[in-house]
Amino acid sequence: xxxVAIIASAQMANVSTTTATPVEMLLPVINEALxxxxxxxxxxxxxxxxxxxxxxxxxxxFVMAVDALGAWPPIIESHVEADGAFALYEAWLxxxxxxxxxxxxxxxxxxxxxxxxxxLSLQLDPYVVAPxxxxxxxxxxxxxxxxxxxxxxxxxxMAAVAVRNHRNAQSNPNALRSGSYSVEGLLDAEVxxxxxxxxxxxxxxxxxxxxxxxxxxxxxRLSTRPxxxxxxxHRIDTQNLGNRSMTTLPSAIVAAHKAGVGNDKVDVAELHxxxxxxxxxxxAALGLTDATNINPSGGALCANPMMSAGLARLAEAAxxxxxxxxxxxxxxxxxxxxxxxxxxxxxxxx
Amino acid sequence: xxxxxxxxxxxxxIHYRYSAGPNASSHLRGLMEGKFIGKRCxxxxxxxxxxxxTCAKCGVLLGEDVEVGPKGTITTFCIVNVAFLGQTIKxxxxxxxxxxDGADLGMQHLIQECETSxxxxxxxxxxVWKPREEWQPSLANITHFRPTGEPDADFDSFSGxx
Numbered sequence: 192x193x194x195v196a197i198i199a200s201a202q203m204a205n206v207s208t209t210t211a212t213p214v215e216m217l218l219p220v221i222n223e224a225l226x227x228x229x230x231x232x233x234x235x236x237x238x239x240x241x242x243x244x245x246x247x248x249x250x251x252x253f254v255m256a257v258d259a260l261g262a263w264p265p266i267i268e269s270h271v272e273a274d275g276a277f278a279l280y281e282a283w284l285x286x287x288x289x290x291x292x293x294x295x296x297x298x299x300x301x302x303x304x305x306x307x308x309x310x311l312s313l314q315l316d317p318y319v320v321a322p323x324x325x326x327x328x329x330x331x332x333x334x335x336x337x338x339x340x341x342x343x344x345x346x347x348x349m350a351a352v353a354v355r356n357h358r359n360a361q362s363n364p365n366a367l368r369s370g371s372y373s374v375e376g377l378l379d380a381e382v383x384x385x386x387x388x389x390x391x392x393x394x395x396x397x398x399x400x401x402x403x404x405x406x407x408x409x410x411x412r413l414s415t416r417p418x419x420x421x422x423x424x425h426r427i428d429t430q431n432l433g434n435r436s437m438t439t440l441p442s443a444i445v446a447a448h449k450a451g452v453g454n455d456k457v458d459v460a461e462l463h464x465x466x467x468x469x470x471x472x473x474x475a476a477l478g479l480t481d482a483t484n485i486n487p488s489g490g491a492l493c494a495n496p497m498m499s500a501g502l503a504r505l506a507e508a509a510x511x512x513x514x515x516x517x518x519x520x521x522x523x524x525x526x527x528x529x530x531x532x533x534x535x536x537x538x539x540x541x
Numbered sequence: 542x543x544x545x546x547x548x549x550x551x552x553x554x555i556h557y558r559y560s561a562g563p564n565a566s567s568h569l570r571g572l573m574e575g576k577f578i579g580k581r582c583x584x585x586x587x588x589x590x591x592x593x594x595t596c597a598k599c600g601v602l603l604g605e606d607v608e609v610g611p612k613g614t615i616t617t618f619c620i621v622n623v624a625f626l627g628q629t630i631k632x633x634x635x636x637x638x639x640x641x642d643g644a645d646l647g648m649q650h651l652i653q654e655c656e657t658s659x660x661x662x663x664x665x666x667x668x669v670w671k672p673r674e675e676w677q678p679s680l681a682n683i684t685h686f687r688p689t690g691e692p693d694a695d696f697d698s699f700s701g702x703x
Contacts, residue, residue, distance in 0.1 A: 209560075210560040210562065211560070211562055211563075212560065212561070212562035212565075212594045214562075214593070214594035214595055215562050215563070215564075215594045215595075215602070218594070218595055218600070218601075218602060221600075232600060245555070247557075248555065248557030248559070257597070258593055258594060258595045258596075258597045258600075259594075259595055259600060260600050261595075261596075261597075261598065261599050261600020261601070262597060262598070262600070263597075263598040263599070303558075304557045304558055304559070304560070305555045305556065305557045305558075306555060306556065309555050310555055313553065313555075317551060318549060318551070321551065321553070322551040
């Protein structure tokens with residue numbers, strides 16, 4: 192295995208809606224990531240993009256996104272119809288294969304172009320579930336109900352997750368939602384999709400994240416403290432909602448084991464768990480304890496930019512290695528209304 | 542014994558709010574005034590018409606507005622002889638790439654008011670606009686391009702577009 196590190200990143204400040212085109216959203220973030228790494232476009236060996244045409248409502252919008260890259264002379268570029276975190280996995284493989292020494296990975300989504308709850312229904316089984324147009328909040332509420340009934344989580348724990356994330360988001364300029372709340376106050380709040388309250392549900396956002404990867408020599412030359420990828424794995428559960436446990440995250444458990452989360456302490460974990468009960472399920476699946484600082488950014492609850500929120504978690508985790516506030520961090524990305532797909536990345540400083 | 546279900550219909554539909562972005566917007570506003578507004582790349586100076594958000598070559602935001610045209614040159618074309626679903630124009634017709642005077646990239650439009658067999662590379666053409674009261678911020682304000690009757694452009698003047 193080659194040593195590969197995250198050396199820099201950049202994010203767009205999340206907004207609930209924007210009139211900028213995807214290319215206009217991407218360009219400044221890509222420029223900022225390059226500047227943060229002290230690199231120019233010519234230094235990038237591989238470009239990898241995560242996005243979803245259903246978000247913008249334009250077929251082949253990912254091809255248009257190449258306009259933001261300056262693809263002359265020709266570049267080596269790829270795309271995944273998924274969160275940018277999965278594009279990072281592809282870029283990591285590309286470097287592992289010796290086909291590139293550096294990669295710029297980016298994820299973007301303008302979910303405000305359409306009705307996000309309706310758009311997300313299209314990721315469901317197209318025969319028996321999607322035609323019912325269930326929104327992601329309702330599906331998450333079914334999972335939350337099952338977890339509460341099984342005693343896997345409590346409403347109080349869920350409220351505590353919301354309180355912590357919103358408090359942490361106050362120091363994250365990119366967060367869309369933040370605030371100072373109390374558990375009691377949240378428990379008194381109105382239920383919006385029983386048993387979920389508004390602050391149990393993510394703040395959907397338009398956003399962009401860009402991350403730069405480099406192989407060992409380049410990483411050491413450009414960064415005084417690279418965030419080394421010591422383990423990365425992604426796994427998927429069945430798409431069929433009725434064929435899996437609602438109270439555990441089987442694919443996250445496997446991915447965490449394969450990535451080696453439990454091999455040492457975890458200082459910081461950035462988790463792509465859009466709903467509060469999901470963060471509790473994920474914390475358990477990853478075997479994290481109170482010793483870990485979870486979601487210092489406020490997490491996906493306080494800004495959930497489609498196709499970028501997972502990559503943002505990896506960027507947030509890496510930034511804490513790079514700035515020296517953590518020695519070992521976990522970044523996580525997921526996909527699906529019950530987190531059917533999970534990517535876990537273990538990052539370490541030297 | 543019941544029959545197998547071999548196919549189902551599950552229509553999907555989502556309404557989107559399309560946003561052209563600031564660069565394409567100045568072009569669309571220009572069309573409301575009967576003008577072609579392109580944009581110049583501040584790095585390589587290419588003029589994009591219609592403009593995009595960025596210069597695809599340089600990866601920088603396009604800069605100043607540049608009024609171009611309205612005449613142009615056919616760089617390449619095809620004669621459509623095949624009917625297809627949703628076709629609104631009577632076949633045969635000519636779809637062409639037109640390099641608007643002052644622009645550095647061709648745009649697509651229809652060539653009419655001449656025999657399809659007369660259309661050729663280098664032919665000089667001009668836009669035919671709908672009545673002003675029907676104008677929208679859309680390239681559809683132009684129904685088609687027609688020959689101007691000017692001498693053909695030199696091949697060398699557009700060979701870089703091919």
